[in-house]
Structures are given as structure tokens and as C-alpha cells.
């Protein structure tokens with residue numbers, strides 16, 4: 001199947017593959033809050049597969065673990081000066097790893113509908 005023939009599911013409209021497929025592609029694009037990578041691949045997760053899980057295509061890389069830990073640590077309360085220092089460390093690390101960041105977007109996804117996610121984005125249906 002060529003790239004533009006692939007079926008993309010619009011999760012804003014709660015569209016899902018009718019065949020209970022485990023992994024599929026979405027019209028929406030997810031942007032990793034750790035490294036900035038883009039992906040439109042999601043899988044079913046949670047109880048009864050009722051939620052969607054999105055993982056960064058780089059999440060198994062050692063540099064991504066380190067960066068994720070810092071991004072998470074930045075979200076905790078810290079003195080202002082420490083936060084600023086940590087933030088610039090994160091920026092430097094992102095820049096140093098910029099060439100290693102792989103995106104995973106397939107098909108004519110709609111980049112104007114880019115959603116942020118951190119580690120894993122879970123969308124519950126029926127909410």
C-alpha cells in the first residue's frame with residue numbers, strides 16, 4: 001500500500017478501525033514533549049482496549065530516557081534559577097540529539113492537528 005492510500009483514522013471524531021486492529025495510523029499527529037518527534041502511530045491500550053496509547057518512536061533510545069527524566073524533573077517545583085539552568089540543559093541536549101530524532105508519520109496526516117504528548121498519550125473514548 002502506498003503512503004497516500006493508507007487509511008488514517010480521525011480520533012477527534014472517535015473514528016476507529018472496525019476490525020479491532022491493535023496498531024493503526026491517525027489523521028492527527030502527535031508531538032513528543034521530550035524530543036519533539038512526530039508520529040501518527042497509535043495502539044490500543046488500557047482495559048478492553050478502550051484507550052489509545054501513543055509512544056515516541058525514539059522512546060527506547062538511551063538519550064531519550066535521560067532527556068525524559070530531565071523533562072519530568074523540570075515539571076516539579078524548583079527554585080527559579082535551578083529551573084532556568086535545567087531548561088537550558090534540556091535545550092542543549094535536544095540540540096545535541098537533533099540529528100538522531102526519528103519521526104514516524106505515514107500517510108497524508110494533518111500536521112495542523114498536532115497534539116502534544118509526554119511519554120504516552122491516552123485518549124479515552126466515550127468521555
Ligand SMILES: [Zn+2]
Pocket residue numbers: 032033034035036037056057058059064
Ligand atoms: Zn520523544
